Amino acid sequence: MASESHETHEYDVVIIGAGGAGLRAAIEASAAGVKTALICKSLLGKAHTVMAEGGIAAALGNVWPEDNWKVHFRDTMRGGKMLNNWRMAQIHAQESPDRVLELEEWGALFDRTKDGLILQRDFGGHRYARLAHVGDRTGLEMIRTLQQHAVHKGIDVFMECNIQRLLKDGHKIAGAFGYWRESGGFVLFKAKAIVLATGGIGRSWKVTSNSWECTGDGIALALNAGAELIDMEMVQFHPTGMIWPPSVRGLLVTEGVRGDGGTLRNNSGERFMFRYIPEFFKAETADNETEADAWYTDKANNRRTPDLLPRDEVARAINAEAKAGRGSPHGGVFLDIASRRPADYIMKRLPSMYHQFMELAGVDITKEAMEIGPTCHYAMGGVRVDADTTATDVPGLFAAGEVAAGLHGANRLGGNSLSDLVVFGRRAGQYAAAYAKALRAQPLVDAGEVEQVARELLVPLTSHGGDNAYAIHAQLQECMQNNVGLIRVENEMIEALDVIASLKRRLPNVTVAGGRHYNPGWHLALDLQNMLAVSEACTRAALARKESRGGHTRDDFPSTDERFAMVNVVVRARDGELTLSDEPLPEMPDELKALFEEAH
Amino acid sequence: MAAVAERPARPSTEAARSDTVTFRVWRGDASAGEYREYTVALDEGMVVLDVIHRIQATQAGDLAVRWNCKAGKCGSCSAEINGKPRLMCMTRMDTFERGQVITVSPIKTFPLIRDLVTDVSFNFERAKEVPAFKPKAPDPDGKRRMHQEDVDRVQEFHKCIECFLCQNVCHVIRDHEDNKQHFAGPRLFVRLAALEMHPLDTNDRRELLKARAGLGYCNITKCCTEVCPEHIHITDNAIIPLKERVVTEFYDPVAWLARKLTGRDRRRGIVE
Ligand SMILES: Cc1cc2nc3c(=O)[nH]c(=O)nc-3n(C[C@H](O)[C@H](O)[C@H](O)COP(=O)(O)OP(=O)(O)OC[C@H]3O[C@@H](n4cnc5c(N)ncnc54)[C@H](O)[C@@H]3O)c2cc1C
Ligand code: SF4
Numbered sequence: 001m002a003s004e005s006h007e008t009h010e011y012d013v014v015i016i017g018a019g020g021a022g023l024r025a026a027i028e029a030s031a032a033g034v035k036t037a038l039i040c041k042s043l044l045g046k047a048h049t050v051m052a053e054g055g056i057a058a059a060l061g062n063v064w065p066e067d068n069w070k071v072h073f074r075d076t077m078r079g080g081k082m083l084n085n086w087r088m089a090q091i092h093a094q095e096s097p098d099r100v101l102e103l104e105e106w107g108a109l110f111d112r113t114k115d116g117l118i119l120q121r122d123f124g125g126h127r128y129a130r131l132a133h134v135g136d137r138t139g140l141e142m143i144r145t146l147q148q149h150a151v152h153k154g155i156d157v158f159m160e161c162n163i164q165r166l167l168k169d170g171h172k173i174a175g176a177f178g179y180w181r182e183s184g185g186f187v188l189f190k191a192k193a194i195v196l197a198t199g200g201i202g203r204s205w206k207v208t209s210n211s212w213e214c215t216g217d218g219i220a221l222a223l224n225a226g227a228e229l230i231d232m233e234m235v236q237f238h239p240t241g242m243i244w245p246p247s248v249r250g251l252l253v254t255e256g257v258r259g260d261g262g263t264l265r266n267n268s269g270e271r272f273m274f275r276y277i278p279e280f281f282k283a284e285t286a287d288n289e290t291e292a293d294a295w296y297t298d299k300a301n302n303r304r305t306p307d308l309l310p311r312d313e314v315a316r317a318i319n320a321e322a323k324a325g326r327g328s329p330h331g332g333v334f335l336d337i338a339s340r341r342p343a344d345y346i347m348k349r350l351p352s353m354y355h356q357f358m359e360l361a362g363v364d365i366t367k368e369a370m371e372i373g374p375t376c377h378y379a380m381g382g383v384r385v386d387a388d389t390t391a392t393d394v395p396g397l398f399a400a401g402e403v404a405a406g407l408h409g410a411n412r413l414g415g416n417s418l419s420d421l422v423v424f425g426r427r428a429g430q431y432a433a434a435y436a437k438a439l440r441a442q443p444l445v446d447a448g449e450v451e452q453v454a455r456e457l458l459v460p461l462t463s464h465g466g467d468n469a470y471a472i473h474a475q476l477q478e479c480m481q482n483n484v485g486l487i488r489v490e491n492e493m494i495e496a497l498d499v500i501a502s503l504k505r506r507l508p509n510v511t512v513a514g515g516r517h518y519n520p521g522w523h524l525a526l527d528l529q530n531m532l533a534v535s536e537a538c539t540r541a542a543l544a545r546k547e548s549r550g551g552h553t554r555d556d557f558p559s560t561d562e563r564f565a566m567v568n569v570v571v572r573a574r575d576g577e578l579t580l581s582d583e584p585l586p587e588m589p590d591e592l593k594a595l596f597e598e599a600h
Numbered sequence: 601m602a603a604v605a606e607r608p609a610r611p612s613t614e615a616a617r618s619d620t621v622t623f624r625v626w627r628g629d630a631s632a633g634e635y636r637e638y639t640v641a642l643d644e645g646m647v648v649l650d651v652i653h654r655i656q657a658t659q660a661g662d663l664a665v666r667w668n669c670k671a672g673k674c675g676s677c678s679a680e681i682n683g684k685p686r687l688m689c690m691t692r693m694d695t696f697e698r699g700q701v702i703t704v705s706p707i708k709t710f711p712l713i714r715d716l717v718t719d720v721s722f723n724f725e726r727a728k729e730v731p732a733f734k735p736k737a738p739d740p741d742g743k744r745r746m747h748q749e750d751v752d753r754v755q756e757f758h759k760c761i762e763c764f765l766c767q768n769v770c771h772v773i774r775d776h777e778d779n780k781q782h783f784a785g786p787r788l789f790v791r792l793a794a795l796e797m798h799p800l801d802t803n804d805r806r807e808l809l810k811a812r813a814g815l816g817y818c819n820i821t822k823c824c825t826e827v828c829p830e831h832i833h834i835t836d837n838a839i840i841p842l843k844e845r846v847v848t849e850f851y852d853p854v855a856w857l858a859r860k861l862t863g864r865d866r867r868r869g870i871v872e
């Protein structure tokens with residue numbers, strides 16, 4: 001059948017995703033001398049990374065010479081409630097300064113200290129001011145720098161191309177299959193190695209900071225290919241999303257607002273975070289306003305403000321204040337920088353926040369407090385990888401960036417994602433290239449399987465069931481928001497599984513208007529399969545972890561439980577069904593353990 | 601109390617009319633097309649992109665549109681709204697008169713793919729021609745030092761979100777398809793200015809500036825500056841200094857070299 005024909009390309013390494021992780025991987029693979037393709041769903045430079053605001057974490061020691069990789073490592077592990085893969089956290093802390101300097105080498109212009117070095121800003125959970133940044137548009141600087149560097153390396157870029165399935169030769173990776181968004185035509189990439197760098201999963205929730213691309217495709221692709229997932233229950237709800245007007249609900253308000261002096265208040269003006277300091281962070285957190293405010297300029301003699309506790313703590317506190325009736329008019333709380341910093345400082349440090357509130361909410365943040373509340377932001381969980389090589393357990397398949405799991409444990413610290421992208425993006429490119437070079441022959445793609453996938457992808461265009469993909473999406477978002485959100489409880493999650501199952505049954509009945517030519521309705525119908533797979537994996541893992549830790553809070557199991565302290569919940573797909581198991585974390589060597597015993 | 605008493609008295613037709621909006625949206629591809637009208641419910645705070653999404657979800661599932669961030673940060677959602685080039689995600693519905701029919705069409709300068717989506721590959725192709733950033737050697741201790749006042753003006757250019765609205769309004773390519781061969785357009789001038797004024801850069805782009813980028817075609821109408829959602833002073837801060845450089849440095853290699861070595865412009869102050 002003509003409609004199922006496809007074009008074919010052959011590469012050594014195919015990288016799926018052109019955010020920070022994919023771009024960095026492509027640069028590295030191509031530098032290793034292998035034929036490299038870079039694929040993305042949007043135009044180049046529009047990936048989610050472009051939206052990152054606050055900064056990139058690296059112990060450069062430019063502002064606080066006391067800072068070093070060991071402190072960064074310790075902060076990352078403690079922020080992740082020790083569920084992190086220690087080796088990833090170590091590599092990340094050790095290598096991120098070099099990766100940031102490399103961005104500068106490639107043309108990035110970070111804000112400067114008085115001596116002309118890269119300036120660093122305070123962020124939650126980081127002991128020292130550690131985030132290299134460009135005002136509040138760090139992601140734009142990063143993606144543009146990488147994009148421009150990559151363009152000059154002769155990497156083949158396939159824009160607006162959507163990968164739907166990974167193909168294998170026996171147990172090894174052999175290629176990827178998808179469609180062009182513009183023409184709707186099919187495309188086959190034969191590849192020796194594939195790097196997944198597809199980013200996050202936030203579009204399954206109603207209130208989210210994530211773009212339309214964040215449908216968890218990489219997670220579904222990996223699961224179908226037989227790879228393992230870990231920590232899928234660990235979803236970060238960022239404490240400060242916009243909440244009013246409704247059309248901007250979920251849009252991110254950078255943690256940089258608090259890093260630069262902003263504070264959270266309830267409706268009586270109280271700085272309520274002082275009432276929510278958990279035992280785990282008591283020793284290092286200021287318990288009064290004077291000390292908290294002094295900390296911004298004198299870190300040696302003061303403890304950190306509780307406004308900058310890790311995100312999971314702050315999000316829960318905001319939720320509790322609003323529930324107790326002490327919230328803002330639209331169900332959040334107030335974030336106030338106007339009364340605490342001069343207007344010109346705010347404009348210089350937070351220009352896009354100023355812009356965003358002024359233009360979308362009619363609020364002048366140099367004069368008034370912002371109204372904010374939690375928003376679904378980041379997936380700590382994802383594809384299980386080897387710490388050093390980013391290899392999954394499927395030979396030839398690698399993963400880096402938000403789609404991969406392990407580095408952040410139960411909760412990610414702000415700024416640790418951008419550094420994750422370049423540290424592990426580079427390693428993914430390097431090891432995928434090495435794997436491809438070592439492979440003697442190009443693996444074979446099964447032509448029958450390709451035909452089969454092509455037919456499946458066309459179903460929504462020919463089905464007459466009459467169901468609407470947009471309506472199913474809205475129902476999924478509603479369900480995940482209400483039942484698998486910031487605070488979880490068993491019966492609601494069981495209900496969520498029922499809803500997910502019923503939505504899955506409806507998928508074959510989705511009917512799409514129009515044809516194959518740039519048709520978002522068709523694209524959404526296909527994306528829904530991924531969103532449903534991710535939602536199911538997340539909900540099942542969340543049911544399995546019967547405790548509260550980091551991004552996973554259970555109303556029915558409100559405290560941490562030793563039995564879960566040292567295990568990952570692992571998800572696999574076997575014969576179309578998900579199976580779950582608890583598996584022990586890798587054991588940290590004694591010299592690193594010692595870092596947690598020393599006084600901070 | 602008064603408000604409660606008033607509400608039922610209001611005629612229901614008026615209530616319905618004030619809570620809805622009608623859009624005329626371009627539907628079609630390179631071969632044929634037309635404006636089609638859609639009426640959808642309107643909520644507080646909505647932007648044009650929200651209305652387009654509501655049309656998609658309820659009436660035209662296949663309506664083609666690009667977007668990513670919905671916060672003015674990615675530059676994907678450029679369109680012409682009532683003839684004015686804008687980001688759809690940053691255009692609030694309450695800036696229009698109630699009851700006004702709003703026309704949304706694709707940006708005009710680039711070939712139409714479908715509905716509101718155009719083929720902007722021209723911009724990506726031209727970007728490939730720009731000689732890359734080439735930094736000078738670091739300081740003796742291996743570090744790189746730059747002062748905030750020296751990076752400030754380049755950071756202005758780095759704010760560009762590649763929405764291509766400036767490319768869209770520039771008459772040199774909007775009205776003369778042929779000029780696309782000899783003219784890179786304001787977005788690329790911003791990029792070139794960013795590289796040329798980067799305190800660490802040493803690469804030579806004089807040939808490109810003089811010849812292939814077509815800087816000479818620009819007659820400083822400032823239309824590009826007016827539409828830039830990032831408020832970059834494209835003409836004053838990027839194009840005019842570049843034009844001046846082409847004049848002096850193309851014929852005066854010493855001036856070019858001096859600037860590259862010191863990272864500073866001999867003739868002009870650091871801050872424009
Ligand atoms: C508003 C906001 C602010 C943030 N601020 C910060 C910050 O200050 N500091 C920080 O460290 N982190 C921050 N984060 C988090 C961080 O930006 C993201 O985690 C990170 O950018 C993810 O990068 P990535 O390379 O993994 O994926 P992305 O940048 O999401 O890129 C994914 C890529 O994969 C492609 N793709 C996906 N699926 C497919 C498919 N099926 N076929 C083909 N291509 C596909 C997409 O097109 C895209 O190119 C922020 C996040 C948000 C939302
Ligand atoms: S100022 Fe120059 S580049 Fe800008 S729109 Fe006018 S002619 Fe085009």
Ligand code: SF4
Nearest residue numbers: 760761763764766828
């Ligand atoms: S210079 Fe301004 S108008 Fe032009 S592409 Fe960049 S952001 Fe858009």
Ligand code: FES
Nearest residue numbers: 669670675677689
């Ligand atoms: S959607 Fe990103 S600029 Fe409008």
